[in-house]
Amino acid sequence: SQQGEEDPQALSIQEGENATMNCSYKTSINNLQWYRQNSGRGLVHLILIRSNEREKHSGRLRVTLDTSKKSSSLLITASRAADTASYFCATGPNQGGKLIFGQGTELSVKP
Amino acid sequence: SQTIHQWPATLVQPVGSPLSLECTVEGTSNPNLYWYRQAAGRGLQLLFYSVGIGQISSEVPQNLSASRPQDRQFILSSKKLLLSDSGFYLCAWSVLYRQGDHGYTFGSGTRLTVV
Numbered sequence: 001s002q003q004g005e006e007d008p009q010a011l012s013i014q015e016g017e018n019a020t021m022n023c024s025y026k027t028s029i030n031n032l033q034w035y036r037q038n039s040g041r042g043l044v045h046l047i048l049i050r051s052n053e054r055e056k057h058s059g060r061l062r063v064t065l066d067t068s069k070k071s072s073s074l075l076i077t078a079s080r081a082a083d084t085a086s087y088f089c090a091t092g093p094n095q096g097g098k099l100i101f102g103q104g105t106e107l108s109v110k111p
Numbered sequence: 112s113q114t115i116h117q118w119p120a121t122l123v124q125p126v127g128s129p130l131s132l133e134c135t136v137e138g139t140s141n142p143n144l145y146w147y148r149q150a151a152g153r154g155l156q157l158l159f160y161s162v163g164i165g166q167i168s169s170e171v172p173q174n175l176s177a178s179r180p181q182d183r184q185f186i187l188s189s190k191k192l193l194l195s196d197s198g199f200y201l202c203a204w205s206v207l208y209r210q211g212d213h214g215y216t217f218g219s220g221t222r223l224t225v226v
Contacts, residue, residue: 033214042117042201042217043155048208088154093213096160096168097143097205103154 005102006089012108019076021105023089024069030093032065032072037086037104046087047074081111113138117202117218124225130175130189132221134202137183143205144185145215146177148198155201161185197225 007022023032031050035043049056049065049072056063062075076083086106090099117134124130136142143162147155157170159177167177174193178186185202202218 031212035215040199040220040222042219043203043215045214045216048212048214050212090215093205096162097213098145098157098160099215100157101147101155106152 006087006105008105009103010106010108012110013079015079015081015109015111017079017109019079019083019107019109021074021087021107023072023074023102025072025089025091025102026070027091029067029091031091032063033090033092033099034061034063034072034074035088035090035101037088039085043088076107079107079109081109083107084109113206113216115202115204115216115218117221119221120219121222122224124192124223126194126225127191130187130192130196130223132187132200132202132223134185134187134218135183136204139183139204139206141182144179145203145205146185146187147201147203149201149220150198159187192225194225197223199223 005024013019029051031048033048034046036046037043047058047061047063049063060077065072086104088101088104090101092099115136145160146158148158149155160168161179175189200221203215205213206216
């Protein structure tokens with residue numbers, strides 16, 4: 001079964017606005033990761049937050065983690081058209097180093 | 112440098128035909144390797160993973176099989192394709208970040224259409 005579930009499924013914003021995507025998961029985790037996928041391409045790792053961390057920044061990305069609510073959010077500030085992609089959260093690692101991915105949020109940033 | 116190669120990029124195969132997708136990694140040894148499938152507009156479903164040569168774990172019952180004949184080679188196969196095997200197939204390997212955390216590096220994917 002899927003571990004991470006993203007919300008919303010799709011998000012459309014104007015360039016310059018902030019984009020917030022949420023992820024909920026079901027079981028305990030060691031870390032939670034966010035990936036980006038451009039249409040028809042492989043996923044690219046964006047950022048990892050450990051279970052003992054509450055917030056992490058990387059450039060225009062900010063990730064928060066609330067283990068009591070089993071949820072995480074990814075904030076992209078000052079969005080650009082080039083940020084248009086699908087964003088996935090993943091939890092793990094599980095046995096064999098497996099990551100379990102959510103269904104993703106499709107972000108569209110209009111110029 | 113560490114890289115992952117996946118081919119072909121696209122493939123159109125008739126129902127009942129065999130399948131072989133190959134994934135190779137460079138610049139690392141004894142990697143954990145993974146095959147995922149992504150249906151259109153959906154998340155990733157883990158199909159197989161391997162922690163070493165000849166070691167394959169299957170996550171879901173299906174029409175596919177996987178093999179790892181060499182340390183840095185991971186192959187996804189089918190003897191007879193079904194229409195439901197269509198999808199976007201992604202190979203990934205687990206990379207070690209600093210502080211002991213692991214994440215994935217993905218290949219560029221294979222778009223398989225079974226007709």
